[in-house]
Amino acid sequence: MVSRSTGGKETTTRSAFTTQKAGAVNRLTLAPGKDTTVGIGQPLSIVFDRPVRRKADVERQLKVTTSNGTEGSWGWITDHSGRDRVDWRPREYWKPGTRVVLEADLNGTDSGGGWFVRDYRTSFTIGAAQVVKVDLDAKRLSLVRDGRTVRTVPVSGGTPGGDKRSWRGTAVLMAKEGTIRMNSETVGLGDAYDKMVDYSMRLTWSGMYTHAAPWNAAYFGRANRSSGCIGMSTADARSFYDAVRVGDPFEISGGDTKGVVAEGNGYGAWNTPWAKWRAKSALR
Secondary structure (H helix, E strand, O other), X not given: OEEEEEOOEEEEEOOOOOOOOOOOEOOEEEEOXXXXXXXXXXXXXXXXXXXXXXXXXXXXXXXXXXXXXXXXXXXXXXXXXXXXXXXXXXXXXOOOXXXXXXXXXXXXXXXXXXXXXXXXXXXXXXXXXXXXXXXXXXXXXXXXXXXXXXXXXXXXXXXXXXXXXXXXXXXXXXXXXXXEEEEHHHHOOOOOOEEEEEEEEEOOOOOOEEEEOHHHHHHOOOOOOEOOOEEEOHHHHHHHHHHOOOOOEEEEEOOOOOOXXXXXXXXXXXXXXXXXXXXXXXXX
């Protein structure tokens, strides 16, 4: 409403206007955490709150710098949650001691599903060269450090022939969760179990862990009789829990499994050949 004086008389003119509705804000979650030290299999992973339809525009704003010129590539995948995700992984496992820095200059960038309203920075360092090898056929798990096997323990994996089988391929240790409640109904297995489990180490979003399983002691090294996880004695689990690091790769083999760990089911990118992984970049 505007008032004017005309010929000594005041008149009032009404006008209306609208402002464009602000676009939706897109936010992201970064892994690993800032200033952490992780294993040689840990990718740099970004999960977006809202769809990313302009992937090339977003990827152009993501700069990865490593302390030793590590060759790597972004790859766009679908997270287990169904959200858009982009991971940066090296061609091969990281070299210990590598320093990795991400500069995501996204402020003002339109993802096609929302605008970014800030920039992001994170960095992390690669720890010791550790690989965990799980042989489901032999029912054993080995910790290999700097190419040398430092310990092997008997285990029991997922029960053959159905939904309780374990996954195979390379999974990356996502988190050391300690003592947690495991309920089979949360992973679609009905009322098979509901118990507190010690020394729990998460390998997939779908619920595969390595953990203490004293109730399965009769099967360690003899038979696979779990509901999909890789169980061992409490003493072995305690020692193993202390030895491994988030980001350590678990190379799992076996003849009767659910299949290969998917790229978005945790960090399954290592199961994709390098040429196919590079092709998942929006800038190739």
